[in-house]
Amino acid sequence: MxxxxxxxxxxxxxxxxxxxxxxxxxxxxxxxxxxxINSSLSxxxxxxxxxxxxxxATSRSFQEDRIWLNGKEEDINHPxxxxxxxxxxxxxxxxxxxxxxxxxxxxxxxxxxICSVNNFPTAAGLASSAAGxxxxxxxxxxxxxxxxxxxxxxxxxxxxxxRSIYGGFVQWLMGQKEDGKDSLAQQVEPESHWPELxxxxxxxxxxxxxxxxxxxxxxxVQTSCLLKHRAESVVPGxxxxxxxxxxxxxxxxxxxxxxxxxNQFHATCLDTYPPIFYLNSVSQQVxxxxxxxxxxxxxxxxxxxxxxxxxAVIFTLQQHxxxxxxxxxxxxxxxxxxxxxxxxxxxxPVAISEELKQAIGLEPMSKGISYIISTKAGxxxxxxxxxxxxxLGPDGLPK
Ligand code: DP6
Numbered sequence: 485m486x487x488x489x490x491x492x493x494x495x496x497x498x499x500x501x502x503x504x505x506x507x508x509x510x511x512x513x514x515x516x517x518x519x520x521i522n523s524s525l526s527x528x529x530x531x532x533x534x535x536x537x538x539x540x541a542t543s544r545s546f547q548e549d550r551i552w553l554n555g556k557e558e559d560i561n562h563p564x565x566x567x568x569x570x571x572x573x574x575x576x577x578x579x580x581x582x583x584x585x586x587x588x589x590x591x592x593x594x595x596x597x598i599c600s601v602n603n604f605p606t607a608a609g610l611a612s613s614a615a616g617x618x619x620x621x622x623x624x625x626x627x628x629x630x631x632x633x634x635x636x637x638x639x640x641x642x643x644x645x646x647r648s649i650y651g652g653f654v655q656w657l658m659g660q661k662e663d664g665k666d667s668l669a670q671q672v673e674p675e676s677h678w679p680e681l682x683x684x685x686x687x688x689x690x691x692x693x694x695x696x697x698x699x700x701x702x703x704x705v706q707t708s709c710l711l712k713h714r715a716e717s718v719v720p721g722x723x724x725x726x727x728x729x730x731x732x733x734x735x736x737x738x739x740x741x742x743x744x745x746x747n748q749f750h751a752t753c754l755d756t757y758p759p760i761f762y763l764n765s766v767s768q769q770v771x772x773x774x775x776x777x778x779x780x781x782x783x784x785x786x787x788x789x790x791x792x793x794x795x796a797v798i799f800t801l802q803q804h805x806x807x808x809x810x811x812x813x814x815x816x817x818x819x820x821x822x823x824x825x826x827x828x829x830x831x832x833p834v835a836i837s838e839e840l841k842q843a844i845g846l847e848p849m850s851k852g853i854s855y856i857i858s859t860k861a862g863x864x865x866x867x868x869x870x871x872x873x874x875x876l877g878p879d880g881l882p883k
Contacts, residue, residue, distance in 0.1 A: 500619035530862030617641025618648030635669035651863035739787030
């Protein structure tokens with residue numbers, strides 16, 4: 485490297501997606517390594533609608549590792565952040581010792597500056613830690629010249645983050661080994677596999693989640709025998725069925741498994757002692773609307789799933805989206821003077837029939853849902869090549 489570049493920081497920016505589990509991960513068998521008690525399966529959401537962007541800069545002149553999240557400097561000593569940094573540096577050292585010829589110029593002793601932002605509100609309760617850790621690990625890997633398997637490192641940031649390393653339909657195999665080396669994510673099908681599939685995130689009027697997933701699942705593992713039964717006897721069969729449903733693009737089978745698995749996850753929360761409630765009255769109304777809608781048509785056209793919060797994620801096929809949006813607007817009349825109700829992929833409005841409204845037959849709940857994000861399955865993390873998109877300037881500080 486020419487002498488005059490030595491102190492210029494090496495800067496890389498990447499983006500990574502959010503994922504939504506249709507077979508849920510809930511419960512760890514090892515807290516630090518983040519090893520789950522069951523396998524899980526998710527759909528990676530498209531980054532045009534939901535993504536994290538992370539810039540990592542390294543330079544000989546940086547004094548210490550630092551991180552800024554959504555505009556605010558945070559503590560770099562967070563144990564999970566440290567796990568990811570340590571793993572990346574360890575792999576990089578290993579490659580160097582193995583004499584890898586394509587190692588880039590980043591010195592192992594160099595400190596890193598990390599800056600990360602989400603293009604969606606953290607308060608919306610969407611899986612920001614999954615996209616965040618996937619993006620962090622993917623970007624660090626580019627900086628330190630590491631190729632290959634990254635899901636095992638992302639997993640150590642946040643369990644669900646390992647699935648955001650891949651696009652499309654992704655399984656996280658729980659693995660058997662004590663050191664966690666076989667607890668990895670794998671793509672089941674790419675995002676192009678099922679182009680008609682649509683995903684609508686119904687953002688319940690923003691409320692922060694009462695119990696975080698990390699501590700919630702700890703209490704569940706300690707107290708819920710339903711969770712133990714689920715992990716041992718239910719999930720293995722469901723994983724196999726879900727993979728089949730995805731491969732065959734069998735929407736009814738996919739949808740029914742998705743709803744049953746979400747319901748069982750929330751049942752394990754109720755079986756936790758003291759119980760944990762993530763669903764609220766808006767979530768319950770969404771569940772009822774979906775079942776009554778499906779019953780009216782005599783086929784499963786919609787599916788819901790909920791994570792550790794009240795926001796519903798609805799799966800459907802493209803042709804049903806316009807009617808679904810109208811149904812949601814009707815049963816959850818939005819605030820009139822608010823912003824756009826539907827964001828993301830454009831939707832052409834249609835009228836819904838009196839017959840359908842009557843078949844659903846529920847009282848509308850005003851302002852229960854603040855907006856909808858319409859999206860589809862999308863690709864895994866990406867490197868941004870345009871330097872104007874770096875979140876850190878040449879001085880290594882947020883722009
Ligand atoms: C309900 O991955 O957030 O969203 O591993 O402790 O960081 P930690 O938990 P996290 O848990 C996600 C739980 C879930 C289900 C899922 O995404 O599979």
